[in-house]
Amino acid sequence: MAELVQILAQELGQNPKYIENVIALIDEGNTIPFIARYRKELHGAMDDTTLRTLSERLSYLRNLEQRKEEVKKTIAEQGKLTEELAEAIDRAKLLSEVEDLYRPYKQKRRTRATIAREKGLEPLAVKLYLQMKNGPAPERLARDYIDPERGVESVEDALRGASDILAETLSDDAAIRKSLKELAAKRACLVSKAAKEEDSVYALYYDFRRELSKLQGHQVLAINRGEKEGFLKVSVELDREMALRILNNHSLRGPSPSEHFVRAAAADSYDRLIFPSIEREIRSGLTDDAAEGAIHNFGLNLKPLLMQPPVKGKVTMGLDPGYRNGCKVAVIDGTGKVLDTAVVYPTFNEKKKREAIDALKKLIRKDGVRHIAIGNGTASRETEQMAVELIREVDCGVSYMIVNEAGASVYSASKLAAEEFPQFDVNLRSAVSIARRLQDPLAELVKIDPKAIGVGQYQHDMPQARLDETLNGVVEDCVNAVGVDVNTASASLLNRVSGLNSTTARNIVAYREENGPFTARKQLLKVPKLGPKAYQQCVGFLRVPESGQVLDRTAVHPESYEAAEKLLTLCGYTLDDVSAGSIGELTQRLEQMGQPRAEAFCGAGMLTLRDVARELLKPGRDPRDELPAPILRTDVLELKDLKPGMELTGTVRNVIDFGVFVDIGVHQDGLVHISAICDRYLKHPSEVLSVGDVVKVVVLGVDEKKKRISLSMRQVGKQKITVK
Numbered sequence: 001m002a003e004l005v006q007i008l009a010q011e012l013g014q015n016p017k018y019i020e021n022v023i024a025l026i027d028e029g030n031t032i033p034f035i036a037r038y039r040k041e042l043h044g045a046m047d048d049t050t051l052r053t054l055s056e057r058l059s060y061l062r063n064l065e066q067r068k069e070e071v072k073k074t075i076a077e078q079g080k081l082t083e084e085l086a087e088a089i090d091r092a093k094l095l096s097e098v099e100d101l102y103r104p105y106k107q108k109r110r111t112r113a114t115i116a117r118e119k120g121l122e123p124l125a126v127k128l129y130l131q132m133k134n135g136p137a138p139e140r141l142a143r144d145y146i147d148p149e150r151g152v153e154s155v156e157d158a159l160r161g162a163s164d165i166l167a168e169t170l171s172d173d174a175a176i177r178k179s180l181k182e183l184a185a186k187r188a189c190l191v192s193k194a195a196k197e198e199d200s201v202y203a204l205y206y207d208f209r210r211e212l213s214k215l216q217g218h219q220v221l222a223i224n225r226g227e228k229e230g231f232l233k234v235s236v237e238l239d240r241e242m243a244l245r246i247l248n249n250h251s252l253r254g255p256s257p258s259e260h261f262v263r264a265a266a267a268d269s270y271d272r273l274i275f276p277s278i279e280r281e282i283r284s285g286l287t288d289d290a291a292e293g294a295i296h297n298f299g300l301n302l303k304p305l306l307m308q309p310p311v312k313g314k315v316t317m318g319l320d321p322g323y324r325n326g327c328k329v330a331v332i333d334g335t336g337k338v339l340d341t342a343v344v345y346p347t348f349n350e351k352k353k354r355e356a357i358d359a360l361k362k363l364i365r366k367d368g369v370r371h372i373a374i375g376n377g378t379a380s381r382e383t384e385q386m387a388v389e390l391i392r393e394v395d396c397g398v399s400y401m402i403v404n405e406a407g408a409s410v411y412s413a414s415k416l417a418a419e420e421f422p423q424f425d426v427n428l429r430s431a432v433s434i435a436r437r438l439q440d441p442l443a444e445l446v447k448i449d450p451k452a453i454g455v456g457q458y459q460h461d462m463p464q465a466r467l468d469e470t471l472n473g474v475v476e477d478c479v480n481a482v483g484v485d486v487n488t489a490s491a492s493l494l495n496r497v498s499g500l501n502s503t504t505a506r507n508i509v510a511y512r513e514e515n516g517p518f519t520a521r522k523q524l525l526k527v528p529k530l531g532p533k534a535y536q537q538c539v540g541f542l543r544v545p546e547s548g549q550v551l552d553r554t555a556v557h558p559e560s561y562e563a564a565e566k567l568l569t570l571c572g573y574t575l576d577d578v579s580a581g582s583i584g585e586l587t588q589r590l591e592q593m594g595q596p597r598a599e600a601f602c603g604a605g606m607l608t609l610r611d612v613a614r615e616l617l618k619p620g621r622d623p624r625d626e627l628p629a630p631i632l633r634t635d636v637l638e639l640k641d642l643k644p645g646m647e648l649t650g651t652v653r654n655v656i657d658f659g660v661f662v663d664i665g666v667h668q669d670g671l672v673h674i675s676a677i678c679d680r681y682l683k684h685p686s687e688v689l690s691v692g693d694v695v696k697v698v699v700l701g702v703d704e705k706k707k708r709i710s711l712s713m714r715q716v717g718k719q720k721i722t723v724k
Helices: 002-012 016-027 032-038 048-077 083-091 095-105 112-118 122-130 138-143 155-171 174-187 217-228 240-251 259-306 350-367 380-394 408-412 415-420 426-439 441-445 464-482 502-515 521-526 532-541 558-570 575-580 586-593 595-602 606-617
Strands: 189-194 207-211 232-237 316-320 327-332 338-344 371-375 399-403 647-656 659-663 670-673 694-703 708-712
Touching: 002 016, 002 048, 016 032, 016 048, 032 048, 032 464, 032 532, 048 083, 048 095, 048 464, 083 095, 095 174, 112 122, 112 155, 122 138, 122 155, 122 259, 138 155, 155 174, 155 240, 155 259, 174 240, 174 259, 189 217, 207 217, 217 232, 217 259, 232 259, 240 259, 259 441, 259 464, 259 647, 316 350, 316 426, 327 350, 327 426, 338 350, 338 426, 350 380, 371 380, 371 426, 380 399, 399 426, 408 415, 408 426, 415 426, 426 441, 441 464, 521 532, 532 558, 558 575, 558 586, 558 595, 558 606, 586 595, 586 606, 595 606, 670 694
Parallel strands: 316 371, 371 399, 670 708
Antiparallel strands: 189 207, 189 232, 316 327, 327 338, 647 659, 647 694, 659 670, 694 708
């Protein structure tokens, strides 16, 4: 345990005592959001990202220790575990190092070497490998091992078998493999060539060569997919002569009659066994690293997308564009309740377009629509143009926004959507979802598999379990950071709350439907299957706006209610002052009291008291309200309207390895290449930009045929870009 703590403390740059505390909290079954929010004194205010990294590394290191013990036990059962080998296994820092040390002792399928051993040729291989300076020639030694009954008919047969044994022995040598892997890491190149004479999206990689150390993750993933689809032939190239020198340095013992034999066996070992194995490991390692980078990037993009500021409390019209099946329409009130639905056909012809505008005008006036949310899929551009004409004719302050509809079709065809809207067909459910995405992106997007939201690269090529783990962690962190109204939240949203699962989430909904709205947090203990531990983990993230206890409406945990009341008393306030919003100097008074006095009087740590003070100042605050508001438009630009040099404001829609895609209101997102983001060197665009950021860009060029827009942020004056 102590060694684990030290390793994690060093890797994460944290106090070992904090690491030890977090490990204990995790082992007790506490969730990351709960630890991050309500146990700050125990971990020194690490954020949820750091805590998740700690949890993942802890799991890896524990698996590593378990594997070490399994390997030592297996080798010991063979009677081959030496003190030196046990120490080498204990020193290994990676699972791959442990497997390399275990390799010679692992049970193998029948190989050329095992067949040679069955023929009794291992003693010959050992004698030849000893390379006695004045020993007999290999041919002379081999004569003693000719045995027709065992299949060794000649000297050549004996030497061939001994060579196979020696080649496998060298291939299994952990020190040799380690040296060659180090060489490959410094000198090897990934090479891809065209597998067929056909133009494709992989043309960039038809004659590609790059050192492993300089490869980008997106290049690895693109090459892998191109190979899988049959467009590319891919290999790893490493200087063979340099590799053989390393191998010979390990295997040769100086001039001897068997030196040439050992050299030949070493070359065979490298060509037939070692390099193919290392090449597979390199490709697998590149893929794993690229996938991990892509998963991390997906998580970075997903968080700001989920945390987009909601456009609350306004009647919203959702438009799900389409050609043949028309444009589906849903009007929802400020709470998300469906008021009206319709289907119009604005893309059929001018007459149908006119009918669509007239029908939508009636709905806008009837229901008091203030915002229009338009899905960005098929027929979005035509629908947007129709919406602009509609807004001009209505002339009552209506605005619109293009909403990313990725995953809307997945949701609308799901069992969840059918339960929520049994009276609507699949297409109308999509329109409702699009409208709700504008009103409260987080509450709507949690209903969809995070992989379907579309803010990553090559997500279908990722290890799905690892991708799910990361993305679900991001969703969980976002939901708990915002908090959830226990009386209005769907089961899907409640399921993402710390400590709850699908069963307890459904039980909360069922309980309030049967008994009416919750009026106190304590009522949650009456929900079936929601025990004390689950209550402890979830209750701080659940808000009860209908409660008479003002603290039930905040993120203050019930275990800190007494401390909160003492804090108010210490600073000269009451709970009534909190309800009245008249505690404006609470934070300043807390700091003036000083840490020792405040902690002693309130019975809580200063980190917790500061969090409590922030919550009391703004009960039920939504952290998303502090972010820049989304851009709502009243007019439309087309691709043909864009000219080089135009300066526009847009919203970052996706952040990838080589740049960012920005929505500038022309239906087609423009690309700001990483080199055009700012004047300093960036390793990755995420250092300065996130999904949802509102930025100013200059148009560099437009390719109408390929529908590509090149943008720059560097050429925009007075735009402050800071490291995230």
